[in-house]
Amino acid sequence: MSIKIFLPTNYFYVKRSCNLYGQLHISDDNVVVYYVVDVDDTNTDDSNKTATTTIMDRGECNHMRFLGAIQCSDSYADSKHCNAHDMMLCFTYNNESPNVSLMFTGITPENLNQIKLILYDKQIVRSLIIKGYNTLNHWTMRETSPRQINDECDFYMLARLVQPEPGAIRNKSEGLWFYGSQPLCLLANLPMQLFKYIVGNAVVNGIIMHTVIYKHYKEWQTIYAAGSRLTNIMIDRALGILLMLLLFTLASHPGDFLIQISHIIISQLYSLLKVLEGSPIGLKLNIHLNNFFLDCFKYHIELWSTFLDLIEPIVRQVFLAIGAFGCLGFTYQIALLADLISIVGLHAHCFYVYTKVLNNVGVKGLTVLWQVVRGNRYNILRNRIEAHNYMNRQLYLATIFFSAILFLFPTTLVYYVVFATLKALTFATLAILEFFRRKILNFPIEMFLKCVKKGFNEIDCLRVLDIPLQKQLYFNYRNSKIVIFVYKLQV
Template identity: 60%
Template sequence: MSIKVYLPLNYYYLKKPTDLYGQVQINEDNVVAYYVLEASDLEFRDKAVNHEASNMRFLGSILSVDFNADQNQYLKFNMRLCFTYNSSRANISLVYTGITPEYLKHIKLILYEKAMIRNLFIGGESVNRRSTEHGDSDSGACDFVELCRLTQSTLETQNIAGKQAKKSVLHGLTLIADFPIAIFRYIAENVFVNSIMVHTSIYKHFREWQTTCEEGSRPPNIALDRALGIILMLILFSLATQPGDFLIQISHYVIDQLYSLLKVLEGSPIGLKLNIHLNNFFLDCFKYHIELWSTFLDFIEPLVRQVFLAIGAFGCLGLTFQIALLEDLISIIGLHSHCFYIYTKVLYNVERKGLSVLWQVVRGNRYNILKGRTESHNYMNRQLYLATIFFSAILFLFPTTLVYYVVFAALKALTFATLSIFEFFRRQILSLPIEGCMRPFLKGCHDIDCLQIKDVSPQESAFLIHKNQKISVTVYKITAV
């Protein structure tokens, strides 16, 4: 069992009567931790002093060595810690602790700098934004995290008047910035619109973005997202003369490439001999499908030209919303290729299953459902004759179906890979440790793994007298590598 006293470095060399404020915590392993956070000029009163309403309590004082108070006087002023100083020593000495374990052999006095502790990072994330759910196995790291939270809370309680004015200004700016997202939220949560948008990428991203905002864990990411979105919006509106023409050109380019792909499949692709009649059937169906899609694009061309305006307007919400909308546009542009993939996949599965079943019939076997195994069976001649005919027909048609299935499955995989890349960048913008990346450029910011505790040797050995026993007090200092 031990006692840890966390004391600001400048208080260790303070030589004037001072009141100390902070918090006391008893850890699970019965280690008593005193966190000294603030100090003020000494004010003795007849009754105990307590400041728990302001998240800090009165811990004790720094007194002159001539005070010579007994334990009753310490209890009278509700002291939990007491330090003394004199002219012969360069630093203060610990002379009293209010909470003392029964078997105490050692006390650690740990000195720290407030600026360094307030700007700690764990894994690229600011300690101040980490929730208490992040449990660290190392007790020392837990003490540092708790010390960082406490020092940050004391910083927030200072300069309340100035902070209230700043908070009001920030609240007004936040309302202006959140006005576009409030409109989008109102539209997206409408019952009719929600039933249409629920499966779109932009709606799914809206839910993820809303969760990130409610957690309040990534404000730099949200700010960067909106800044990049506004920049792209300005570029689209100012530099691009007709951005809608670009989308039309992309749509017709995709259609032309599909025509070229079907033209390649019309002959003997990579030397494969396809079934002429089935191949012509596929080509007629797919070309007709592409013609319908081309006609539909020509019909909605005026609307499509305005889509880029919507992408630009979504810059008020953020770059990630623009990327999500672009994902939906790519899905719409490639809708016909997705339909081709579905057609060939269904036909491929039917033929594969048919070949598997008919192969068992040709071999004179069947699958026994009750016993769960394949066993021999005596089929009639007409059954074997029909099975052989169907098996031969499907076997000769299967290579053609397989070629179309592989081609459009590859096209589907390419589209899916493109969407996955956009989705990856969209989510990375909201999850990147921007605070950690900015740490090298910010003065006084340190990673918690870079902290180390060094022994500070005072001029003479320090002891605390408790129940007529000498308890050694070792002084340490938190430094950064």
């Protein structure tokens, strides 16, 4: 039986009393592996047992167990001292030796034949890439079990254990210049707190519940609470503020832009209806039905144009709101722009709904009347089509209605295809905006920067090097010395 101990390199040369925390794993080939991940600079004397218990509780809360301690050789007594404190490992140090020495292990079988002490650098192990996933995002998930990754490779287990908690990542990120000062932090979060208060109002919440801006607000809050994309949030706010300054400084009347866009859309719809008024792409449309559609749609566009003229002052202020939303972030501006596109193109959506209903009625009518003309009917009880003897007047009326719908259907189909295409273009525009909005928040910028800086390392690039020591380390066990081989992980 053999023992492996993974110990951070700086702890191997430290000379102070501290507690060791990590995990224990026993592989299938009877190799006991100790993963030392963190320490606590608390004295572990007999008189300080309460403090040790407190540290153990804190280690359990961090999903790490108490493994042992590093003690001065003068304070180390014997194995009873370690067993009393529930230690599995105990290293000692003195003024003569430049490094610590292993003095006690919780597992000391008679056939213990090998002890390996492997020193590692936390930063190197945290930057590993395994199977295309970086350890930071792949192994911090609680539902991911170590055995689901690779139970036989110690480096997989170590890479998962040394990852910081999501809360620790967030606290570390908040040490950036943007969050380093409390006044700057309050100033940066003031617009978001104000928007959160407005959205929390019951009336406002009921109005904007189904908008893109509200949906994005929920997604933004989830990402911010997780603390895994704070760099993205900072870049998002910087881009939003930059665009806000450009709109307010370079554009003299930014509200006129939306008015011009609205009138351009209305004029283009008029042009589209004018094309449908004749014979589009050589199609012969029914004149009377075509004129009816044109009158209805033109009247609808005139109503919408009148409505835009009435709300023109409000529309001008909406563009200012898009600029002001830069304080929240560039993604909020994109979300508000998506809502604005949906509102401006509302009449086109209504045209699509109208023509879709008429097209469905035409298709259903032709399907049913075709069975009647053929002398068949659908038996709902037996769920099948069967022959049926219709009266002459029934066949006569069915033939008339079938012919009428058949000759009117091409006109309805043309209008449906035109406005369905217009609806698809609007949907594609909104989809592109949603894609950029989500990518700005979810794109792994930190990972990308690390890849550019060669901050990630493939696990196959790890090398285990033998460390030459001034004095060979031994583990004394029942009047026998077991050689301790010391290695170091490098890339």
